[in-house]
Amino acid sequence: MTALLWLIPAALGLGALGLIAFFWSTKEGQYDDLEGAAERILIDDDGPIVDDEDEG
Amino acid sequence: MAPLDAASPSLDPAAFVRATGAEKRLDLAVQNARCAACIARIEDGVRKLPTIKSVRLNLSTGRLAVSFTGDDALAVSIIQTLDRLGYPAAPYTPDTGEDPRSKEEKRLVRALAVAGFASANVMLLSISVWAGEGEMDIATKTMMHWLSGLIALPAVAYSGWPFFESGWKSLKARAVNMDVPISLAVILACVLSIYETAMGHGAAYFDAAVMLLFFLLIGRFLDVRLRARAGQAARDLAALQATIAHRFEGDGSVKAVPATDIEPGDKLVVPTGERIPVDGRIVAGEGEVDASLVTGETQPLRVEPGAQAWSGMVNLGGPLTLTATAASQDSLLAEIARLVEAGEQSRSRYVRYADRAARAYVPAVFAMAGVTLVGWLAFGGTIHDSLMNAIAVLIITCPCAMALVVPAVQVVATGRLFKDGVLVKSGDALERLATADTVIFDKTGTLTEGRARLINADTLSPDALEAAAQLSRLSRHPLSRAVADTAGDGPVAADFQDVAGGGLMGRVDGRRVKFGSARWLNLPDTEDDAAQEAWLVIDDADPIRFVFADTLRSDATTAVTELADLGLEAELLSGDREAPVAAAAHALGIPHWQSELKPQDKIARIDALKDEGASPLMVGDGVNDAPALAAAHVSVSMGSAAEISRSAADLVIQGDKLTALARAIDVARKAKGRVMENFALANIYNLIAVPLAVFGLVTPLVAAICMSASSIVVMLNALRLTRA
Known part of the structure; x- marks a missing residue:
């Protein structure tokens, strides 16, 4: 039963950590552009993407 | 580039540049951006322009924020660049002030997160108590309960606040809403649990209390987010339709600024063909204006210095100079605003389904709890057991499912309509739309396009039309544009001259050509004044008459038929003169129509219909329709409508697609059906749960299972609407 003495605080602490992380992320605007964030990972920053010759 | 049209004069994007020190910012709404390649192309393309500091595209909202240090005129090249890349963009002024609704939304998200955290952790402890039933000694059990309480009580105090506040407000107003039994159940569950734990009996409802709050907050959050989204979409629409004003600066130059920046007393010039941006008094220039957005009348109005001009009128003559006046001081808009307010007050008497359910539900629950208490006492129960069971009735019947029934369905229905281009401005708008049985149309700008088209092109010789x-x-000039639209692209005349308030003249294939009003060409007035007209004179030949009219929208007939199929009787109420109204009513097969109506007359007709027991749906767009929109049972305005009409209406159709009306009614009716089903489900749940509670069979475990099961069933049923 003594395991409870540290298991319960550990569970609560981890939960509280998650809660704090969630508050931080909403405040920082992490959810403002969900679609953009998902697509931006695909952009290859190394090469030129806009080719002047290709533009109509 | 999209063709210019009379309703939206080309915007000078430089007017939307906001400067803070050397840094300038421009916000654009970009179309067609969908993928990673779009982000890269847009951001890289704009970044190549000189003096650009940062470019950021928000893909979810389609908004592009640009900051740069160069001249304001760079705004034009930014838009041109985007256009060339295939992403047409429009400048807009973003809201700076924070919307109270989005503030409330954020507060609810935090409450929801706290309730979620608390219910997960309390459940962790509760499950070990339930699993250890019979083995766990009472001391450990009590410790678990105290721990649960330690988590649950602060969480309830924080997350339950929206319900306590609203319940208390309603009690102070001597009414009872759903939040009263919710608050009571949560508070009683907490108090009872503290008492039980302190006494060492071992039945705690902390888990039920926080879980109840968690589910209820989901419903509340959905409800608020729905309203916040709709409000945001409506404000975006307004921001995108911002008009430009040309203001005289102190040094005599003219600068393009957003119309919202104009203050009373500013001197403005309105070029030919542009919309008057703000209300004002004309100080120089005279000519005709198209007032159809203001009065619904298609016949142009003559104005001269000293006359009052209203925002939304289109200048048909030469440039007009006017002094801006404050909107509140003038008689027309003040009168309209007063009528709108009166209409909205009468509408606020509408009782939403949820409140109607609460009215029936709350007394029933309290009566049931009372009967349980008295019953147990009468049959020899101890005071403790009797009280416990009475409170269990309150907790378990607590409208967890009830509070989710309406928001869950409305969020799904509104989301679907949003995809179809219909903005629903409030949840109860859908409820009212489902019961509409009569539809009242405005004519100009609603059933018709609200601008002139050449209607006798077939009878004109190709040579005359080309000239x-x-x-x-x-x-x-709108009439010139109508001719140019009909003829398509082609060459232009030589020696061109635009005579303000008169017409056009020039040289075509060596012949002198004049095109303008009968008065300017010294021609006798024609008897038929129903249509707008212009005359063409080539050299000394006989004048040729060009006739223009405001034509019906291409989908007007379909829309009227669809509404008739849905069982709605149509009526046409217009501020226009008799001939065009009769023609439109005849073409659309609308039997009842009235013309030359003032805003008050439209309200009178709506009130008469209401007195007959009908529920009229008003569809309109003009300033003159706003009071009728507010007075009707439910109302719809076009996306291109006057601002006051858009704000008075319950629903706004983006893209001016009339066929969306039938779709909206269909979805609203389906949503109503789903709400009723959900109420039935919630009642079935109560039929099972209440007897259990009355006979004292409810343990904390039973309460937790019953409440989450009922909420999930209701949610799933609402989601079925996405496919129907």
Whole structure:
């Protein structure tokens, strides 16, 4: 039963950590552009993407 | 580039540049951006321009924020660049002030997160108590309960606040809403649990209390987010339709600024063909204006210095100079605003389904709890057991499912309509739309396009049409545009001259051509004044008459038929003169119509219909429709409508697609059906749960299972609407 003495605080602490992380992320605007964030990972920053010759 | 049209004069994007020190910011709404390649192309393309500091595209909202240090005129090249890349963009002024609704939304998200955290952790402890039933000694059990309480009580105090506040407000107003039994159940569950734990009996409802709050907050959050989204979409629409004003600066130059920046007393010039941006008094220039957005009348109005001009009128003559006046001081808009307010008050008497359910539900629950208490006492129960069971009735019947029934369905229905281009401005708008049985249309700008089209092109010789078109392509006058639209692209006239308030003249294939009003050409007035007209004179030949009219929208007939199929009787109420109204009513097969109505007359007709027991749906767009929109049972305005009409209406159709009306009614009716089903489900749940509670069979475990099961069933049923 003594395991409870540290298991319960550990569970609560981890939960509280998650809660704090969630508050931080909403405040920082992490959810403002969900679609953009998902697509931006695909952009290859190394090469030129806009080719002047290709533009109509 | 999209063709210019009379309703939206080309915007000078430089007017939307906001400067803070050397840094300038421009916000654009970009179309067609969908993928990673779009982000890269847009951001890289704009970044290549000189002096650009940062470019950021928000893909979810389609908004592009640009900051740069160069001249304001760079705004034009930014838009041109985007256009060339295939992403047409429009400048807009973003809201700076924070919307109270989005503030409430954020507060609810935090409450939801706290309730979620608390219910997960309390459940962790509760499950070990339930699993250890019979083995766990009472001391450990009590410790678990105290721990649960330690988590649950602060969480309830924080997350339950929206319900306590609203319940208390309603009690103070001597009414009872759903939040009263919710608050009571949560508070009683907490108090009872503290008492039980302190006494060492071992039945705690902390888990039920926080879980109840968690589910209820989901419903509340959905409800608020729905309203916040709709409000945001409506404000975006307004921001995108911002008009430009040309203001005289102190040094005599003219600068383009957003119309919202104009203050009373500012001197403005309104070029030919542009919309008057703000209300004002004309100080110089005279000519005709198209007032159809203001009065619904298609016949142009003559104005001269000293006359009052209203925002939304289109200048048909030469440039007008006017002094801006404050909107509140003038008689027309003040009167309209007063009528709108009166209409909205009468509408606020509508009782939403949820409140109607609460009215029936709350007394029943309290009565049931009372009967349980008295019953147990009468049959020899101890005071403790009797009280416990009475409170269990309150907790378990607590409208967890009830509070989710309406928001869950409305969020799904509104989301679907949003995809179809219909903005629903409030949840109860859908409820009212489902019960509409009569539809009242405005004519100008609603059933019709609200701008002139050439209607006798078939009877004109190709040579005459081409001659007129060569002049018209050089002019921004709405009638010229109508001619140019009909004739299509082509060459333009030589020696062109635009005579303000008169017409156009020039040289086509060596012939002198004049195109303009009968008065300017010294022609006798025609008897038929129902239509707008212009005359073409080539050299000394006989004048040729061009007739223009405001034509019906291409989908007007379909829309009226669809509404008739849904069982709605149509009526046409217009501020326009008799002939065009009768023609439109005849063409659409609308039997009841009235013309030359003032805003008050439209309200009178709506009130008469209401007295007959009908529920009229008003569809309109003009300033003159706003009071009728507010007074009707439910109302719809076009996306291109006057601002006051858009704000008075319950629903706004983006893209001016009339066929969306039938779709909206269909979805609203389906949503109503789903709400009723959900109420039935919630009642079935109560039929099972209440007897259990009355006979004292409810343990904390039973309460937790019953409440989450009922909420999930209701949610799933609402989601079925996405496919129907």
